[in-house]
Amino acid sequence: MRDQLQPEESKRDSNGYLPGLAIDTVIFGFHQNQLKILLLEYHNTGLMALPGGFILANENLNDAARRVLWERTGLSDIYLEQFYVFGDLARFDPTPMRAIMTAKGFTPPDNHWLLDRFISVGYYALVDFTKAVPIPDSLSDSCGWYDLAKLPPLMQDHQQIVQKALDTLRTDLDRKLIGFNLLSETFTMADLQRLYETILDQKLHRSGFQRKMLSLGILERLDKQYSGGAHKAPFLYRFISNAK
Amino acid sequence: MRDQLQPEESKRDSNGYLPGLAIDTVIFGFHQNQLKILLLEYHNTGLMALPGGFILANENLNDAARRVLWERTGLSDIYLEQFYVFGDLARFDPTPMRAIMTAKGFTPPDNHWLLDRFISVGYYALVDFTKAVPIPDSLSDSCGWYDLAKLPPLMQDHQQIVQKALDTLRTDLDRKLIGFNLLSETFTMADLQRLYETILDQKLHRSGFQRKMLSLGILERLDKQYSGGAHKAPFLYRFISNAK
DNA sequence: TTATTATTGTATCAATTTGTTACAATAATA
DNA sequence: TATTATTGTAACAAATTGATACAATAATAA
Known part of the structure; x- marks a missing residue:
């Protein structure tokens, strides 16, 4: 099963997941001389977001990132790296998440765990564009590649996360010789x-x-x-x- | 007040702090041609540890790291950088923390929040050795500089955290021109x-x-x-x- | 079949950067 | 006043990088 967050689960509390902590992944691909990233599109909200997820209570952090990656691309042997932790209070805005859940026909209570402050660990991944099979999660109706040069508006601080991932990729390119993964x-x-x-x-x-x-x-x-x-x-x- | 974690607070639940998330800091100094780091020594346990702390519910993550730094060194305008998040299950071992608390005359219940799994954000700091005034926290009886070349045994995975911080410092030295901060x-x-x-x-x-x-x-x-x-x-x- | 074309692989030389050695300048000590 | 260790910088060699040139060649067009 490639999708852990079922609609039913979104109604539960954070049991099973570590509370307050999330993962956001910037999944880079390369096609027709363009850098692409994977984005999810939420139904009826006009909101687009980076693929993300949560960490199971008995799961290594890096394993959780690999799981998210696998769930969204079907790929399992991938270059993946932490690049920054986003922990500003300013990024905490429950409005988009509430809109997403409402659009899915679920009205969360104000104290629902998904509406709390989250600190997010940013990972970037480099994948072979031709091998990845984008698959949406239970809250989104599409998952696809978008030109990095002309991204649509993104949810919350995801635009900044992408920018920081790109900066990291650029400085890592020569130091770590990772370009081949694309x-x-x-x-x-x-x-x-x-x-x-x-x-x-x-x-x-x-x-x-x-x-x-x-x-x-x-x-x-x-x-x-x-x-x-x-x-x-x-x-x-x-x-x-x-x-x- | 430079010490947030009072003994009384350690008996409370994690209220006020984000649960399951911590900060560990590798504070580098330079003296007599030796790289040094700040370590805390816990009473009656023989355990030494990196200065760490928790994030207040209404505090930016990076601000929390600056607060920890200030509480341990008295310094406030300091070069500080995230370098890695340590989130393996294997690092979760309640034994040392229980020993520390017991040595302080407090026997925690098995479900005490400080004995739970923690994911820790690693920061490294570069300080002017001559300006820092090491101050222990409420759980430790000393706080001082130790030669990086001959560190004592450290608690949990702190030795690996130090190693990763040093690796990062080495690669950042030329790229970011940060050595002057030492x-x-x-x-x-x-x-x-x-x-x-x-x-x-x-x-x-x-x-x-x-x-x-x-x-x-x-x-x-x-x-x-x-x-x-x-x-x-x-x-x-x-x-x-x-x-x- | 042959000429044309765009691209490839590599050689060549110039420009720049880095590695090494050398040496005069000098501040405290003998 | 001579000695000493260190400093600032020049000088040159070696290595790296930047720029240009050109023969080789695979498909297409003539």
């Missing part, structure tokens, strides 16, 4: 360069980029050649995590 | 180099280090000269945060 198993050097250019939002010099990537010793060149364009066929590469 | 207002280039060498645990070339630091444009050279050694007097420098 590509499919094999890719061309041009694919990789377009990914870097999109994430960093700047043009990179082709020659220097190739030289740097190859010098890192983390790419395996496959003899296979890609074919498709009216020009010289590029090599395909595969990421090798020999460091581990 | 020095006094003015310092010599040699002071700065010794600090870097200690944090990074490696020798740096004097000439290159000076050239790099000066090229960053974040140091103001003071005409004053330091005097003390039987040799040429070095310039003093001050950090200028012109970037803001």
Whole structure:
């Protein structure tokens, strides 16, 4: 079962979950030279939100994040990282959540646990866009990819969470060599360069980029050649995590 | 008042504080070419711990961390940063806390909130060693500086928290130019180099280090000269945060 | 079949940065 | 006044990065 928060459960108190603590995930994908993130759309509210969830009382925090990720994408072996904890009082506004629940035909009491202050642990994930199968949760009617460059208005402070995730991704890109997680198993050097250019939002010099990537010793060149364009066929590469 | 957790309060339930959530701080100082951290020592238990605390229901998370810092060091304008959330089930072990409370003459019931699972937000702080005045909290009888290189055994997973904080400090040192927070207002280039060498645990070339630091444009050279050694007097420098 | 085209892989050289050595300047001590 | 250890910076080498050039080539068009 990929969806833990059933409508019936939303009427219970927080039993089973740690109270006051949540997880929000910024799930990045890359498609057609665009960075995308997964968003949920709530019925009849016009509110869009990051996939989130709660932590079971007997569950490791990081496992909870993986569970949320799996529930929304069907993917289980994914690059996932904490990046910040959002704990300002200002982010606590019960109005959107009440609207969501009301739209689902449930009128919560004012002291319902979902309307309390939440502190949220932010995670970002990098997934292979072609492998993820977005699935909505019980409170939303859709779950899909949106261009990071033109996001719709988001619930609460989710826009800031996305911005902070993007900042972290940018600074981690070179330090941790994680970009490959956004590509499919094999890719061309041009694919990789377009990914870097999109994430960093700047043009990179082709020659220097190739030289740097190859010098890192983390790419395996496959003899296979890609074919498709009216020009010289590029090599395909595969990421090798020999460091581990 | 610099100490929020009075003995009487420890008998109450978590009212006033967010349940299940804590803050642990790794407070770095630098003295005599050694990195130090602040540790609390609990009476009659042989247990040492990082300064920690809880979040008030109407308090921003980051403000709570500043409050803890102020309560333990008397310092209020300090470099402070989140670095990780520790949320594994394995870290949850009520034995040490029960020992601490028992040693204080209080026998908690098994369901006391302080014996429940906690998820802890880790912060690290950089302070001017000469300005901090360590003050114990109500459950500990001492609070003092310990060499990072030879720490005593620590409570629960605090050793891992320290290690993660140190890792973060090392990677942040060049990216965020934060080392100055560990020095006094003015310092010599040699002071700065010794600090870097200690944090990074490696020798740096004097000439290159000076050239790099000066090229960053974040140091103001003071005409004053330091005097003390039987040799040429070095310039003093001050950090200028012109970037803001 | 052959020329055209856009792209690829890599070489080359310049510009910049970093690593290393050297040395004059100098503040306290002998 | 000479000695000493350290400082500030210059000078040069090595390495890295930036920019340009060009042959190789896979599909398309002539």
